[in-house]
Amino acid sequence: MDASPTRAPRLSGPAAALVCSLLLVAGCSGAGSGSGSRGERKGDTTRAAAPAAASDLQADYQRVIDDVLPSVVQIQAGDSLGSGVVYDDEGHVVTNAHVVGDSETFRVTTARDEETHAADLVFSYPEQDLAVIRLDRVPDGMRAARLGDSSKVEVGQIVLAMGSPLGLSSSVTQGIVSAVGRTVTEGRGGGGTGATLGNMVQTSAAINPGNSGGALVNLDGQVIGIPTLAATDPGMNGSAAPGIGFAIPASMVRTVADQIVADGRVTDSGRAALGVTARTVVDDGYRPAGAAVVEVSEGGAADRAGLRPGDVIVRLGGTDITTITSLAEALASMEPGDRTRVTYTRDGDERTAEVTLGEQ
Incomplete structure (x- = not known):
């Protein structure tokens, strides 16, 4: 199955249904009798x-x-719903930028009561799909979540996703x-x-519409990520691909929210x-063939490396670049200050340049 990620959309309109996950426990059969008395004891132990x-x-x-739900809230932005995580004791709540959308005022509902509380936008950062809002008044019983260490997250860890799906x-x-x-x-569609x-x-863990901005939590009660994306299956008309969701790691949440x-x-x-504005170009067969530089930021990484408008970037480090999206994804795996090689074409000739990456 070729599944492609898409944001877990904020919820609009009435909720239709909720599918709950249940823990099923299988019992063990008993052992035989007679000479198997030791087996009986073993079976009893099992x-x-x-x-x-x-x-x-x-x-x-x-x-x-019980520990974390008081730190997870529902956010109403206009006629859309999403989730948020209480960031500190001063009423700051971190969520996704696509949850707040264009709104600047919000109604927030806590896990403790059905009363709604007013909140205002502090800042939205769409580049990382994160935003912070602040409650006018901190309700009783609300407490800040504990963010975990993203570097210690391992495949196979049990996690719980908390929020307001549907x-x-x-x-x-x-x-x-x-x-x-x-x-x-x-994607850019739908907000x-x-x-x-x-x-x-x-x-x-199931990530459904309305889960965006909530909490992905380990069994130590630490928030290790903010659920943000659910995968869709192109072969099923873009419907959700079960069991494939994505969360922004707590380290990035902390970096952005603290600022x-x-x-x-x-x-x-x-x-x-890289310090360029670029667009996707296609070859003679109308296949994506690279990222054409439209503009070079003065003093940026590309400018210092000698790139100029009209160059077509075809490789960054060891990653082939065919579209502007593949260029963005290659850069997302790197950090400011990293040195890498850019391969590009100019007037039909392939060239390379060493660049020291800047900051977005």
Whole structure:
């Protein structure tokens, strides 16, 4: 199946249904009798151990849910709904930029009550699909979430996704971390930002419309990511591909949110930039063939390396570049200050240049 990622859209209109994830525990059969008395004891031990292990896991789930749900809110932006995570004790809530959209005022509902609370936009950063809003008043019982260390996230970890899928607030789904370090690009349709996002956490926990901006949580009660994207299957008319969702890692959430809270904007993106404006070009067979440079930022990485308008970038480091999206995805895996090689064509001749990447 060829699945392509798309943002988990903010929810518009009435909710239709909710699919819940249940933990199923299989019992163990008993052992034989007679000379198998030792087997009976072994069977009894097995029968006792399995329910105990399941009970321990269930207790872990319930403990994490009780601990983290007070830090997850529902956000109403106009006639659309999404989720958010309480960032500090001063009423700041971090969410996705595509959740806030063009709105500057919001109504926020907590997990503790059905009362709505007014909030205002602090800053939206579509380039990383993150935004921070601030409540006019901090409701009783609301507490800041604990953000985990993204570098310690491992494939196979059990995670819970908390948010408001389909408008059903305080909902929880469960799964595992399926992969780390993914680079995905949002669509622009339906309110998406079109951002290319690097180092994403892939999860099998269900990510549905309305989950965007919520919390992806480990069993230590730490938020390891902000659910943002769900994959769609082009072979099924763009319907959701089950079990494939993506979350912005907590490290990037902290980097962006800290700047917004302190300065009211993002002053240091941490995103690598080549310093060009480009567009996709096609070959004689109308196949994507590279990213043509339209404009070069003065003093930027490309300018210092000698690139100029009209050059067509065909490779960055070891990655072939066929479209502007592939160029953005290649840059998303790098950091400002990294040195790499740009391969480009000029007047039909292929050339290379060493560049030190700048910051977006």
